[in-house]
Amino acid sequence: MRTHGTLVKWNDERGFGFIAPAQGSDELFVHVSAFRRGGARPQVNELVSFEIRIKPDGKREAINVMRAGEGSRPPGHRRSARDAAAPRSGLLGSALSIAAVAAIGWVGYDRYFAGRGVMPAPMAESVGADGVSDSRRASPASSAEFSPADSRSGPTFVCDGRIHCSQMNSCEEARFFVRHCPNTKMDGDGDGQPCESEC
Structure with a gap:
């Protein structure tokens, strides 16, 4: 009482x-x-x-x-450590949810543009050993190099960041990457023929 x-x-x-x-x-x-x-x-x-x-x-x-001014509380009630940590765990859960949504959005964005062969432009203009500038490598292929007929007759490849011969599935894919994708490391002598020991 x-x-x-x-x-x-x-x-x-x-x-x-x-x-x-x-x-x-x-x-x-x-x-x-x-x-x-x-x-x-x-x-x-x-x-x-x-x-x-x-x-x-x-x-x-x-x-x-x-x-005076305090509300009633159940007899013997003590705030547990779990109750005290609840606001912090709620904030942590919200932060993790936001991070997960951002990561999913980034992956979707990256795949959307990679599927269209869009690559980011290089930061500075430089010329490789083969005399071709990075901007030309990053730019879409000309009609002489890659025509609509080519895309209909053979498999379609996409610049997706791979740069080494060991990452290629075929010589045809390696040739596409050397001609159309920036910063590849498959044509050491600059003759346009990638992966000489394998292709």
């Missing part, structure tokens, strides 16, 4: 004090843990409401102390 009283003594260093019940009975011991966490420190002459518990030694103490 909840009753009211006044905090008449308080030792802040040791975290306990005494409450004088409004009915005029003996003062009750109260420990700091009986107050709600996160509030201001208890003050002498503060009006409080509380429940009374009889300890095993027969002495009475105040528990579940509430101050």
